[in-house]
Amino acid sequence: MPKISVGRDQDDRDEHGLKGTGIIGKHLVGEKEEAHQANPIYFDLARPHVMGVFGKRGTGKSYSMGTIAEELQTSDISHNLSTIIIDPMGIYWSMKRPNDRSINILEDWDLKPNGFDAQVYIPKGKASEFEEQDMPYDDTFTLKPGELTAQEWAMAFNIDISSERGILLERVISKLQENYGTDYRIEHIIKGVRNFDFSEEVQEGLVNRFTAAQNWGVFGEESSIDKFTTRGELSIVDVSAFSGASSGWSVRALIVALLAKRILRRRMTARRIEEIDEMQNISENEMPITWMLIDEAHEFLPAEGETPASKPLLRWVKIGREPGVSLVLATQQPAKLHPNALSQCDIVLSHRLTAKQDIDSLGEIMQTYMRHDLKHYIDALPDKPGTGLVLDDNSERIYPIQMRPRKSWHAGGTPDAFD
Numbered sequence: 001m002p003k004i005s006v007g008r009d010q011d012d013r014d015e016h017g018l019k020g021t022g023i024i025g026k027h028l029v030g031e032k033e034e035a036h037q038a039n040p041i042y043f044d045l046a047r048p049h050v051m052g053v054f055g056k057r058g059t060g061k062s063y064s065m066g067t068i069a070e071e072l073q074t075s076d077i078s079h080n081l082s083t084i085i086i087d088p089m090g091i092y093w094s095m096k097r098p099n100d101r102s103i104n105i106l107e108d109w110d111l112k113p114n115g116f117d118a119q120v121y122i123p124k125g126k127a128s129e130f131e132e133q134d135m136p137y138d139d140t141f142t143l144k145p146g147e148l149t150a151q152e153w154a155m156a157f158n159i160d161i162s163s164e165r166g167i168l169l170e171r172v173i174s175k176l177q178e179n180y181g182t183d184y185r186i187e188h189i190i191k192g193v194r195n196f197d198f199s200e201e202v203q204e205g206l207v208n209r210f211t212a213a214q215n216w217g218v219f220g221e222e223s224s225i226d227k228f229t230t231r232g233e234l235s236i237v238d239v240s241a242f243s244g245a246s247s248g249w250s251v252r253a254l255i256v257a258l259l260a261k262r263i264l265r266r267r268m269t270a271r272r273i274e275e276i277d278e279m280q281n282i283s284e285n286e287m288p289i290t291w292m293l294i295d296e297a298h299e300f301l302p303a304e305g306e307t308p309a310s311k312p313l314l315r316w317v318k319i320g321r322e323p324g325v326s327l328v329l330a331t332q333q334p335a336k337l338h339p340n341a342l343s344q345c346d347i348v349l350s351h352r353l354t355a356k357q358d359i360d361s362l363g364e365i366m367q368t369y370m371r372h373d374l375k376h377y378i379d380a381l382p383d384k385p386g387t388g389l390v391l392d393d394n395s396e397r398i399y400p401i402q403m404r405p406r407k408s409w410h411a412g413g414t415p416d417a418f419d
Helices: 010-016 061-074 092-096 100-108 124-132 150-157 164-180 186-193 200-214 225-229 248-279 310-319 339-343 356-369 374-379
Strands: 004-006 021-029 036-044 050-054 081-087 118-123 139-141 234-238 289-294 325-331 347-350 387-392 397-403
Touching: 004 397, 021 061, 036 397, 050 061, 050 339, 061 081, 061 092, 061 234, 061 289, 061 325, 061 397, 081 092, 081 225, 081 248, 092 118, 092 234, 118 124, 124 139, 139 225, 150 164, 150 248, 164 186, 164 200, 186 200, 225 234, 225 248, 248 289, 248 310, 248 325, 310 325, 310 339, 339 356, 347 356, 356 374, 374 387
Parallel strands: 004 036, 050 325, 050 347, 081 234, 081 289, 118 139, 118 234, 289 325
Antiparallel strands: 021 036, 021 397, 347 387, 387 397
C-alpha cells in the first residue's frame, strides 16, 4: 500500500520519501461506528504551509495543534526548524510534562509518554504575577514601542486613524521616527503628544491610552523576541496574562504583529543568503525555517475588522512560501477567520463542526475536488474525540483521520465536578 503523505507533492515524495514528515494520525476507513484505523497519515514538515485546524469546542482542536508541535520537535529535520506557539489560554506549558495518564492508549500506537524541552516566554512585566501564583515560565520578553506604526497603535487603541485623535497619533509617531528612528519609548510618545496644537481633550485622551499601555508590562528599550527563533527550539509565547484586560486581545495582537513582521523580515534576508550559500555548496541555512502556530486565530486575523496582526499575518499567508515561514491557524469558528487566510490554506484539519456558516465557509474553498459536500464527510465520522478530516490541496484528496494521542500532557481538557 502506498504511504499517505499530506502537504507534499509527487516530486518531493520521489526525492525524499518520508524524510521530513511526521505522523499525525491514521486513516479511517468506513463510516461512523464502522470506521476502523488503517495506514498512518504522514504530514510534510519540510516545506512552508498555511494550515487551518478547526473544530467546535471539545473536539480536539488545541490537542491537535500540540500534536503538530510534537512532530516538529521530533522530526529528522528538527535542527533546521524553529516552532513558535502563540498561547492565548495558557495551556501549552504542560508540553514539558509526559502524558502519563494516557500510557495505555499510547502503547496501542507504539508510543511512549514524553515531555518536551519547551521554552515558555511571558511578558517581562507579568513575571511577578506568574511567580505569585506559582505559574511556570522560563524567560521573559519585551517589545520595542518604536517598531509599531501609527496604524497599529490606532487599531490597538480602537482609534479611527482619520479622527482628530488618529491624526495627532500619526503626527507624533511620524515626528519621533524622523528624529529617533525606532529608538524611542512610550514616555517620548506621551511628551510628543503635548507638543502639537490639538485640544486638551484630544491630547489627554491619547495620553491616557499610552499611560495604560505602559502598564501592559510588555514594552522595553529593545525587542527581545529574536530568541523565539532559536534553531530546534519550541517556544511557547504565553499571552494569557492579558485575558482579564479590556485591551487584552489588542495587546496580544500587537505582540503577534511585531513577531510576524520581524520573523518574515529575517527569513527574507536569510533566504537571499541561503541562495548564495547553495550556489557555493554550503548546506546549513542561515536562520531556521519557522513555524508559527496560533490558537484562537480568528481573534488575530478576523473576517470582519482589523487587528494590528492582520496585515503581518496576511503577508505570511500570501508570500510566506518563498522565504520559508509556515502558519498554523486554529479556531473553533472558521467562518470568523479572514477569508484570504482561509482560501490560502493548502492543508485543512477539521474536527467536527456543526454551525452551518462554519461548514459552508470550508466547503467553499475545498469543493472543487470533493465528491460530496463537506457535511457528508463530517457526518460520516465516528462520534469520538480526535476524529476529523484532512483536506490536502497538494494531492487534492480528503482523508478521514483519527489523530494520534499526545506524547506530552495536554492542559486544555474540560474540567468537571466529579473529581
